[in-house]
Amino acid sequence: xxxxxxxxxxxxxxxxxxxxxxxxxxxxxxxxxxxxxxxxxxxxxxxxxxxxxxxxxxxxxxxxxxxxxxxxxxxxxxxxxxxxxxxxxxxxxxxxxxxxxxxxxxxxxxxxxxxxxxxxxxxxxxxxxxxxxxxxxxxxxxxxxxxxxxxxxxxxxxxxxxxxxxxxxxxxxxxxxxxxxxxxxxxxxxxxxxxxxxxxxxxxxxxxxxxxxxxxxxxxxxxxxxxxxxxxxxxxxxxxxxxxxxxxxxxxxxxxxxxxxxxxxxxxxxxxxxxxxxxxxxxxxxxxxxxxxxxxxxxxxxxxxxxxxxxxxxxxxxxxxxxxxxxxxxxxxxxxxxxxxxxxxxxxxxxxxxxxxxxxxxxxxxxxxxxxxxxxxxxxxxxxxxxxxxxxxxxxxxxxxxxxxxxxxxxxxxxxxxxxxxxxxxxxxxxxxxxxxxxxxxxx
Ligand code: FES
Ligand SMILES: [Fe+2]
Numbered sequence: 001x002x003x004x005x006x007x008x009x010x011x012x013x014x015x016x017x018x019x020x021x022x023x024x025x026x027x028x029x030x031x032x033x034x035x036x037x038x039x040x041x042x043x044x045x046x047x048x049x050x051x052x053x054x055x056x057x058x059x060x061x062x063x064x065x066x067x068x069x070x071x072x073x074x075x076x077x078x079x080x081x082x083x084x085x086x087x088x089x090x091x092x093x094x095x096x097x098x099x100x101x102x103x104x105x106x107x108x109x110x111x112x113x114x115x116x117x118x119x120x121x122x123x124x125x126x127x128x129x130x131x132x133x134x135x136x137x138x139x140x141x142x143x144x145x146x147x148x149x150x151x152x153x154x155x156x157x158x159x160x161x162x163x164x165x166x167x168x169x170x171x172x173x174x175x176x177x178x179x180x181x182x183x184x185x186x187x188x189x190x191x192x193x194x195x196x197x198x199x200x201x202x203x204x205x206x207x208x209x210x211x212x213x214x215x216x217x218x219x220x221x222x223x224x225x226x227x228x229x230x231x232x233x234x235x236x237x238x239x240x241x242x243x244x245x246x247x248x249x250x251x252x253x254x255x256x257x258x259x260x261x262x263x264x265x266x267x268x269x270x271x272x273x274x275x276x277x278x279x280x281x282x283x284x285x286x287x288x289x290x291x292x293x294x295x296x297x298x299x300x301x302x303x304x305x306x307x308x309x310x311x312x313x314x315x316x317x318x319x320x321x322x323x324x325x326x327x328x329x330x331x332x333x334x335x336x337x338x339x340x341x342x343x344x345x346x347x348x349x350x351x352x353x354x355x356x357x358x359x360x361x362x363x364x365x366x367x368x369x370x371x372x373x374x375x376x377x378x379x380x381x382x383x384x385x386x387x388x389x390x391x392x393x394x395x396x397x398x399x400x401x402x403x404x405x406x407x408x409x410x411x412x413x414x415x416x417x418x419x420x421x422x423x424x425x426x427x428x429x430x431x432x433x434x435x436x437x438x439x440x441x442x443x444x
Pocket of ligand 2: 213219220223224368372
């Protein structure tokens with residue numbers, strides 16, 4: 001008997017066409033955030049496609065493993081003795097017990113606590129206690145751990161798709177791949193590492209509220225006002241990036257990916273490290289020198305003015321300049337934001353500063369994530385009132401533009417990324433994605 005992954009699709013009974021009525025071009029129905037059946041449908045239509053899972057640096061050594069999720073499904077990411085990375089369903093192939101419990105560790109095998117079945121970190125079943133009870137025909141090969149249909153990585157970022165029937169990862173990333181490139185190229189060695197541990201912020205809100213907020217350039221001066229009132233922000237004030245007069249832009253990049261592009265405003269001011277709170281350049285002289293060795297002095301300086309990206313890779317990875325945030329849906333009204341500071345390889349001085357700074361923004365006493373999370377929960381609470389039923393996404397309609405590469409751009413305070421997000425959402429939920437509907441219920 002073979003293991004079947006994923007489990008049967010319970011949502012098939014509901015017509016997918018209902019999403020044509022719930023998502024319009026410029027407004028969305030609020031039941032999309034509050035209806036548990038919508039949440040179930042999303043797990044198949046969205047989270048069975050490409051989803052960010054982990055970074056290769058989290059399993060740097062042979063035997064390393066860490067626990068992650070694909071939507072609501074638990075997975076183990078492991079590196080075997082030959083250095084290959086595996087994404088395995090964290091479900092014992094005997095009776096479905098959660099196989100691995102420790103968030104990370106190093107082990108060649110995983111032993112199920114229920115009846116002691118033991119699996120190699122490649123997913124192969126290697127030990128069954130009292131095996132005679134299964135008779136002579138028992139074949140351990142029938143009980144390897146489940147796996148997603150596709151696994152691939154881009155510059156260390158590991159993605160998985162439960163469905164095997166998806167375009168290649170590079171095609172899925174499309175214009176958003178440039179954000180990962182830009183991020184990595186701020187390292188003198190061209191690589192980032194995520195090795196400082198994860199903070200988990202639980203929020204009683206729908207995952208899409210958090211997702212949309214990350215590219216909402218409209219709220220900054222209101223929700224994060226208290227942050228601005230602290231300390232010396234003179235240089236940052238010049239670069240008032242979230243003002244309607246700012247040259248910064250929001251963008252829809254295609255395939256559900258969105259970003260806020262601070263670069264136009266940063267370039268206008270022309271000062272390196274605005275994205276880092278504008279420290280004196282001399283404090284990071286060794287880093288600048290190392291970066292200049294990689295890119296040449298002029299290109300390196302441009303990169304230090306531009307800074308890292310602020311990009312959301314659909315549906316769950318947020319590259320938030322100095323930290324990575326992964327949105328994990330738990331239920332229709334509950335999500336977890338997983339966050340970790342980015343560490344750039346070969347940049348110890350920068351990394352030290354990033355650690356301090358992210359502590360102040362996303363740490364337990366940090367201000368940014370707390371401010372935003374309060375808004376997520378208020379948003380979810382407000383939607384319990386059913387009138388008016390629709391959320392308007394019309395801001396900037398008259399001024400957005402489509403660029404030659406297909407990206408849609410507009411003023412930093414506009415709803416352009418959200419309109420693109422919802423178009424993509426509708427195509428996935430109705431199964432009218434130009435890439436073709438996701439196949440469901442595929443086993444092996
Ligand atoms: S459920 Fe894992 S060994 Fe029985
Ligand atoms: Fe915010």
